[in-house]
Amino acid sequence: MSSASAPALRNAVIRLAGYSQDGIQSIGAFLAQLAGSTAQDVMTYMTIPSTISGGPSIFQVHLGSGEVLHPGDEADTLVAFYQDSYNNHLGSLRDGGICFYDSDTVTELKEERDIIHIGVPFTSAAIEAIGGSAKDRGKNIFVLGMLCAVYKLDRERLTDLISRKFGRKSEDVLRNAMLAFDAGYAYPVHDIRHMPFAPGENAEANRISTDGNTMLALGLIAGGCRFGAGYPITPWTSIMEMLRSELPKYGGSFIQCEDELAAVAMAIGASYAGHLAVTGSSGPGLSLKSEAIGYATMAELPLIVVNIQRGGPSTGMPTSVEQSDLMQAIYGSHGDSPRVVLAPRDVEDCFYTAVEACRIARDYSTPVVILSDQAIATRIEAFPEPDLEKFWIEPRLDLSACPADCKPYPLDRITRHAPPGCPSPEGKYPVVTGLEHDEWGHPSANPVMHEKMTAKRRDKLIEFANSLPAPQFFGDEEGDLLFIGWGSTYGPIKEATTKLREAGHKVGSLQFRRIHPLRPGLDEIFARYQHILVPEMNDRGVHGYGQLATLLRAATCNSKIQSLNKVQGLTFRVKEIHQAALDLIG
Amino acid sequence: MSTAEKLTKKQLKADHPTWCPGCGDFAVLASFFNVVEKLQIPHEKIVCVAGIGCSSRFPYFVNAHGIHFIHGRALPLATGISLSRPDLHVFVFGGDGDGYSIGGNHLMHAARKNVNLSYVIMDNQVYGLTKNQTSPTTPLGHKSKTDPRGAIDRPINTMAQLIASGATFIARTHATQVKHMNEMFERAILHPGFAVVETLSECTMFYPGAFDAGIPRRGGVFDLVDESARDMESTAAAMSLAEEDFPGKFGVYYETRKPTKNELEWKWIEDARAAAPDLSDKDLLRKRFAGMR
Numbered sequence: 001m002s003s004a005s006a007p008a009l010r011n012a013v014i015r016l017a018g019y020s021q022d023g024i025q026s027i028g029a030f031l032a033q034l035a036g037s038t039a040q041d042v043m044t045y046m047t048i049p050s051t052i053s054g055g056p057s058i059f060q061v062h063l064g065s066g067e068v069l070h071p072g073d074e075a076d077t078l079v080a081f082y083q084d085s086y087n088n089h090l091g092s093l094r095d096g097g098i099c100f101y102d103s104d105t106v107t108e109l110k111e112e113r114d115i116i117h118i119g120v121p122f123t124s125a126a127i128e129a130i131g132g133s134a135k136d137r138g139k140n141i142f143v144l145g146m147l148c149a150v151y152k153l154d155r156e157r158l159t160d161l162i163s164r165k166f167g168r169k170s171e172d173v174l175r176n177a178m179l180a181f182d183a184g185y186a187y188p189v190h191d192i193r194h195m196p197f198a199p200g201e202n203a204e205a206n207r208i209s210t211d212g213n214t215m216l217a218l219g220l221i222a223g224g225c226r227f228g229a230g231y232p233i234t235p236w237t238s239i240m241e242m243l244r245s246e247l248p249k250y251g252g253s254f255i256q257c258e259d260e261l262a263a264v265a266m267a268i269g270a271s272y273a274g275h276l277a278v279t280g281s282s283g284p285g286l287s288l289k290s291e292a293i294g295y296a297t298m299a300e301l302p303l304i305v306v307n308i309q310r311g312g313p314s315t316g317m318p319t320s321v322e323q324s325d326l327m328q329a330i331y332g333s334h335g336d337s338p339r340v341v342l343a344p345r346d347v348e349d350c351f352y353t354a355v356e357a358c359r360i361a362r363d364y365s366t367p368v369v370i371l372s373d374q375a376i377a378t379r380i381e382a383f384p385e386p387d388l389e390k391f392w393i394e395p396r397l398d399l400s401a402c403p404a405d406c407k408p409y410p411l412d413r414i415t416r417h418a419p420p421g422c423p424s425p426e427g428k429y430p431v432v433t434g435l436e437h438d439e440w441g442h443p444s445a446n447p448v449m450h451e452k453m454t455a456k457r458r459d460k461l462i463e464f465a466n467s468l469p470a471p472q473f474f475g476d477e478e479g480d481l482l483f484i485g486w487g488s489t490y491g492p493i494k495e496a497t498t499k500l501r502e503a504g505h506k507v508g509s510l511q512f513r514r515i516h517p518l519r520p521g522l523d524e525i526f527a528r529y530q531h532i533l534v535p536e537m538n539d540r541g542v543h544g545y546g547q548l549a550t551l552l553r554a555a556t557c558n559s560k561i562q563s564l565n566k567v568q569g570l571t572f573r574v575k576e577i578h579q580a581a582l583d584l585i586g
Numbered sequence: 587m588s589t590a591e592k593l594t595k596k597q598l599k600a601d602h603p604t605w606c607p608g609c610g611d612f613a614v615l616a617s618f619f620n621v622v623e624k625l626q627i628p629h630e631k632i633v634c635v636a637g638i639g640c641s642s643r644f645p646y647f648v649n650a651h652g653i654h655f656i657h658g659r660a661l662p663l664a665t666g667i668s669l670s671r672p673d674l675h676v677f678v679f680g681g682d683g684d685g686y687s688i689g690g691n692h693l694m695h696a697a698r699k700n701v702n703l704s705y706v707i708m709d710n711q712v713y714g715l716t717k718n719q720t721s722p723t724t725p726l727g728h729k730s731k732t733d734p735r736g737a738i739d740r741p742i743n744t745m746a747q748l749i750a751s752g753a754t755f756i757a758r759t760h761a762t763q764v765k766h767m768n769e770m771f772e773r774a775i776l777h778p779g780f781a782v783v784e785t786l787s788e789c790t791m792f793y794p795g796a797f798d799a800g801i802p803r804r805g806g807v808f809d810l811v812d813e814s815a816r817d818m819e820s821t822a823a824a825m826s827l828a829e830e831d832f833p834g835k836f837g838v839y840y841e842t843r844k845p846t847k848n849e850l851e852w853k854w855i856e857d858a859r860a861a862a863p864d865l866s867d868k869d870l871l872r873k874r875f876a877g878m879r
Contacts (some may be wrong), residue, residue, distance in 0.1 A: 037879055208878035221871060229662075246874075248858035250867050253669060253851045258695040262662035265655065265692075269666020272653055273674070277666065293832075295656050388868050420651035420667070420674050423630040427597060431645050433651040442601070443646070443852045472598045 010065045012151060013072030014144030016143070017089040018081030020057035023140035028059035030144055030382060034158050035063050036209025036382030039200030043491065044380040045071030045188040045571070047319070063151075063361050065198040067438075068492030070153065071379065073573040077150075079143055080106055081122065100146070100189075102139070118189055120146065129183030130176045138180035145184025152196035155185065157313035203210035206385040212347040212376035216306065217242040219354025220278055222386070224362075224393035225304060226252030227277040231259055232316045233345060235377045236282045236308045243278070252395075260288035266307070268292060271301050272432060274361055274397045276485070280370075281308030283325055284315065286332065293367050294333030295434045297457060300415040302361035302368075303356075308485075309373040311569045321374040322570025323487055329369045330516045336454055338461045339367040341516035345490035347376060348383035355391045360580040363459050365415045371515070373537075375488045375571050402427055408432060408441040411452055414460050465517035471510050471525070478528035479506025486512045486548055489535050489572055496577040505585060515548065518555060526558050531584045535564040535577050593629050593641050595619040596748050601648040603876055610761035610787030611641050611708055617764060618648070618677075618706075621771045634677050635664040637684040640715045641708035642789065644679035653846065660831050661696040661705070665847075666774070668703045674704040675775070683713050686722040686742050697751035699847040700779040706734040708761070709744065710789035711796050718792040723776030725832075728793070745828035747838055755781035756824065761788065762801050763808055766836060773838065779846045800833035811837030818842070 004126030014031070016024040026579070028044050045060040062072040074094040080101040087109070093099060096114050111117070118182055126139040148158055162181060166174040170209035185349035217239045220228070226247060230240035243254040257263040263279045270277035272294075281289060286307045296303040309325045311317025329341045340360050345354040350372060357368040402418040408430040409415055418430060435443040436450050444450075475497045486494040490511045500507040508529070512518070526532055536546035543551060546563040553561050564580045598619045605611050618702045622632065632650035636642035638657035644651030654664045660678050685693055685707045696703075712730060713719040720730040723744060726734040748756045755777040757770040767785065774781035786797045798804040816823055824840040862870060 118830075185867055206875070206879060208875055210878050216879075217875065218871060221867075227666070229666065248851075248855045249870055251855055251859065253855065255665070255669065255851075257662065258691055261659055262665075262692055262695065265659040265662035266666035268655075269635075269653075269663040269668075270670035271666075272663075273667040273671040275670045277670070292659065299653075385879075388871060418651075419671075420633040421630055421671065422651075427629075427649070429630075429650050429652070431654060433654040434656055435654065533839055535712065 007404070008196050009095075010153070010195065011068070012077065013060065013062045013075045014077045014079065014147065015058060015060045015089060016079045016081075016582045017056070017058045017076035017085035019085075021054050022081055024057060024059045024081070027140045027144045027147075028061050030161055031061045031063065031153075032151060032208050032380040032382065033161055035200070036207050037157060037161075038154050039202045039207065040065060040197070041068040041200070041202050041384070042380065042382045043068045043071050043210060045375070046378055056088070056094065058085075059488065063197065066201050066385065068381075069495045070574055071571070073575055077147075079147075080553065081139075083107065095227055100143070100364045105352065120187060120189065125183055125187060126180050129179045139179040141177045142184035142187075145181035146189065147184075148181075148186055149185045149187075150189060150195055171445070181508050186285065188490055202382070204384040207382050208385050209380055209382040210347065210371060211378055211380050212344070212350045212372055213238045213308065213378070214242060215347055215350040216344070216354050216370065216372060216377075217246065219351035220304065220358065221246065221250055222351070222388060222392050223276075223355040224359025224395040225268035225276050225278050225358055226395045227267070227275045228252075229255040229257050229263040229264050229270075229277070229279050230254070230281065231285060233259050233282045233285050235310060235374045236280050236285070236306065239280055239306060239308070240378070260285040261292065264289040264292040268296055268301055268303055271296075271303050272299075272417070272419065274399070274421070276302050276304065276358055278304040278306060280308070282308045282310050282318075283312045286325060286328060290328075290332045291334070293369075294335055294337040296367040297333070297337040297339055297433045297481040298436075299432050300365045300409065300457070301432065302365055303365055304357050304361055307369060307370045307371050308377045309371060311567075317569045319374065320570065321488065321571055322537050322580065323371075323373055323489075323566065324547065324567070325371065326486075326515065326538070326551075329371050330551075334460070335517055338458050339369060339516075340364070340464065340514070341369045341371060341460065343371040343487040343513060343515050344376060345485075345487060346513050346514060347379065349513065350376060355393065358393055360464065363414075364464055365417065366460065371487060373488050402428075402430070406430060407439040409437055409439050409453065409456075411439055411456055442465070461517045465519055468514060468519040471512075473510060475501055475508040476506040477508055480529065481505065481507045481510065481531040481533060481581055482526065482529040483507070483577070483581070484507035484512065484532060484534045484538070484552065485509065486515055489526050489537065492574045492577050493535060494571040494573045496581060498505065499578055500581055505581075512548070522552070523556050523558070526556060526560065529560070532558065532561045533564055533581060533584060534561060535566075535572055535580070537566050537571070539567050540550065593626055595623045595631065598649055599647075601646050603647045604717065605640060606791050608788075608790035609640070610710065610785075611644075613761040613764060613767070614641075614706065614708055614785055614787055615647055617767045617771055620768050621775060625772065625775060627775075630676070631674050633667055633674050634679065635660050635667065636679045637689060639681040639684045639713075639716070640789075640795060641679055641681040642684055646863075651738075658684055659692065660684065660858070661689060661692040664703050665696055665699070665701045669848055669851055672702070672852065678703055678705040680705075680707060681708040681714075682707065682711060682721045682723040682744075682874075683698070686744060686747070690722070693748075693840060694751045697748065697753035697782070699782050700752070700754050700844050702772075702779055702846045702848045704774045705780070705782045706774075707744070707784050708787040709784055710787050710793060711741075712789050712793040714789045714792055722870060730792070743828055745839055746825060748782055748784070748876060749824045749828060753782050753840070754779040754842050754844050755838070756845050757783045757837050757838045758786075758834070759783060760786045760797060760800050760808065760836060762797075763836070766808075766810075770838070777841070779844060797833065800836070809833070809835050811835045811839065813838060
């Protein structure tokens, strides 16, 4: 691998291990942004300690010339800042991988495997480059410069990104960063230098790179959402922070509330007043909002509820990924309270899911839950900029007069509320209510009326399900095995599908972006495969099946449906899904 | 349209209230009709909001846009309406359980944020809809189904709590004193910001006679706050009124003008819009994407 004529790399997984205050996230973010702007694909993965400041943290960047679907099972390169980062992450390197470690702090251990160790004094070299005694400052940018040289990355673009970021702070900060970068770039790491990266193949115009929470927030704006309310909770918080500062530019506001209950109530208030509104949270907050979500179902008001899932139950693992809120998202409220549940499959899809959620909430006067997760929320990917000519809903406040037969809850059509401010030529004004009611909104405990209204609230979701387009398969549309995934399992499932098909197996995969209600016709699809496997990051439960698998079994009575579960607070590795499939196919 | 016509009490009447005969809430409803008619608020701009409880049935009895929400959360819901629609007149109605118990936290925060709305708390010192349990304002010793030996938890000093919360208009009235009640409601409606009127409203079913000490024709004293002798913006002065023994004083305890949450949020929007006056919303988002390349 030290030969200058070695073939260009098509993929590289770089794991940076240190402490959260060392700025390893910013090295990763720079690499990801660089990849996005040079037609390469990228996916990152990070762990954050749930402590206030500091604690072990990693940032992994998977760069690829073609499509990158997962953050990488094993690392090609490890950068270790401390002895414990070195000890804990050496195992993540593949055989033949390279470990750069800070020779100022790390003592090399004996390693049986074929790993190339390169000690570089990150700390002292960065201090020397910047001058003075700026303790630890700049060593992340030093490492970035070093990686730029090792992988022959686009130096000009990278330094341009650095100046864009640090130039805003001050000249001193920028000068120090550039000194550290140049020192890292020039640091002699000998024969390892010859690892040029193949040019990117993702030639779409205007590629952007960012994380899932950012795209979700911007998707809500594009979907016409102009009011929101929330309470801080990890990993949802970055969405509310962004909407708080962004929405006023678009004429809206986002309100920080005293608690989760107030947040969902405030959003429902704004929705009732005619402005589609969003509230959001993570697991514990969704539990608190449950009663009011049921109200929105009963009162038939549009509402967007975002849930960035994390490890549960209770406070659980606040900074780790899990997909264990599916049942709660679909059923979490007392009474029969149907609502729509959508799940974005990657960072880019967060945008489109948010726009779609806004459309559905308005069209069907219903709460819509967007189930994202910690992995999608925090990781960075590169993808083409959304076309706002196609994905843009102009916010509208319709204050036209109430129609003459102004029934707020008609049984024969979808409810369209007249928000306050709408005059009533007939002089009769509607009351929106959480009590069971008749078509005029009068409270009613009539048994037949309750059954009819319950059916109405259910049937509009069935109408929505029937309007959904045919599912898009990846791979074979019949054969040995069908994978069914939702949310952030998308990438690893797709990659495992490709791997299995390359080995001659007939395998397809379906990723459900709309989880509730499900489009009819699943029986017919399931019948075309020998096995059906549902990988999910939740527990197999007392009956042996994950949450989506349980629902699918209930919906189709198909005993072929099997579960693959993982609850380690970590995303699936491709090889775990691959192996589970092989075990089934035999 | 309705805006051109004169609004009358008759137009504001909806279903006949489901309250028990003699309930103090009837008078509150009548007073609300009187004041809205007097102020000629555009009919379609009136929004009545309530949580859960006897008094929270209010929106059904008013022919105006209304929303009947869940227990204790009427204030944050009304905040969402008020902030997103500054053109509306938002009225919140509820009882002592809804406002001081299950919704207590929201009362404090809606007050300190100075959201522009009017809030009438019909305090009857008992849970009525669930049929006679102790409420957060039930006096010590009063017997209910949950305190058969008499209430042992000290009741909330409602006026002190409202003052401490930072509400910018705080008044106290009595449902039997119609003229006074009309005056308090009118001033609350005209106040820009969070205006709350604590209204003693007797539950004839489960706590008859609770407020007799404040009713002259039942031998009580209806003693008014002397506003001419007071600094209306002094919380200390208001607190000393709140410390008086029952029945205490009736009238405006505290009144001040502070920026409303509505004004502050709107100022932010105006400033943000002024920073990029020529860009459409779509172009703004495109610009944002361009920064992510």
